[in-house]
Amino acid sequence: MGRAPKRLQIIADRLTRTSWHNGVAMSLYDRSTGREYHVGSGALDSRTPYFATGTTKLYTTSILLQLIEEGKIGLDDPFLTYLGHDKQYEELLVREGVDYTDRVTIRHLMSHTSGFGDFFLYKYQARTLKHAIGAGVDTAWSFDEVVQRSRSHGAVAVPGQSRKALYTDTNFHMLGRVIEAIEGENFGEVLRRRVIDRLGLTSTYLYCDPSDTRPINFMSKDREVRVPRTMASFQADGGIVTTSREALIFIRGFFEGYLFDKRILPRLYHWRPMYFPTEYGVGLMQIKVPWWMSLPHRLNAPPSRFFKSAPRSLGHMGLGGTICLYAPEAGVYIAGTVNQLLDPARSVIASIKMIEDVAYGGREDGAHRRGAALVGSPPAR
Incomplete structure (x- = not known):
């Protein structure tokens, strides 16, 4: 050090x-x-x-990559394979009268190409950062409300068809529920077992208790x-x-x-x-x-x-x-x-x-150092 x-x-x-x-x-x-x-x-x-x-999404991604490694999940599997074709998910992603919900894959969710509308903010108002958190409004939501909000906000694209990544917290909220279904325990426990304990972390955890005042206020x-109820609701997408x-x-x-x-x-x-x-x-x-x-x-x-x-x-x-x-x-x-x-x-x-x-540092030439790049890192474009 x-x-x-x-x-x-x-x-x-x-x-x-x-x-x-x-x-x-x-x-x-x-x-x-x-x-x-x-x-x-x-x-x-x-x-x-x-x-x-x-x-937080990186931590969720690391768990999903472990599950892929263990053969418990496939990138191109429909996410409903793990959540079941419950009525709760019917017409969750409808575009021009067609229900595409059962075509949304794990890859689509992880890459923000699912086409789901955002439960958190209507159609990417987050990109202008005009959100309730910034105003100090503290609200809470359940998974069922995530599903209901996403449905009411509407689909923004056919799964996998957008040229751009359409960032929405709905995607990783769904992935958190997929992880829970596969592992048979809540996301916080999976996070502890698969990431926190493996790396020997002692101050990292999933925020679930709004009375917890340890994290610094925004x-x-x-x-x-201070928006503790909001932060306790994010879970796998930001908690x-x-x-x-x-x-x-x-x-x-x-x-x-x-x-x-x-x-x-x-x-x-x-x-x-x-x-x-x-x-x-x-x-x-x-x-x-x-x-x-x-x-x-x-x-x-x-x-x-x-x-x-x-x-x-x-x-x-x-x-x-x-x-x-x-x-x-x-x-x-x-x-x-x-x-x-x-x-x-x-x-x-x-x-x-x-x-x-x-x-x-203070080098005048600013040259990149040799041999620093990680093995397997993608080439610069």
């Missing part, structure tokens, strides 16, 4: 000096040196619990909001609590084969555009920030780095500025949160700065 470079601390401190951040925590691992770096500022440090939100612009230190252990375990055979990873790298500059594969994101978008944060960088694209990152980001990423060409892992609901770009910018500082 190494002492965090001063530059990393400066990045975090600049955020917490504003009224929009009560805390920032980031943990990084440099594959070329084997060093970890942990940065905390404000009310957050690398051991402070926070809501993992959308990065910031929404310049005010704190995990973790720390940056333990999220770093997880993302390394995901890509380095500690949770499943990493040779399966290339099967996930079938990218579709989602919202720029993010693409979605099967259960994970790819973030490719072009040079012109990253230029504003490079004003103090060596001139040779001005026109280089930011390091490509694989993993996931989530509501509230959470990230859990691996930059294969840079050979750097990063996990943590900037804990701000209404400006997701801040976590991406902070992660780019920190990845580049760890990977390239």
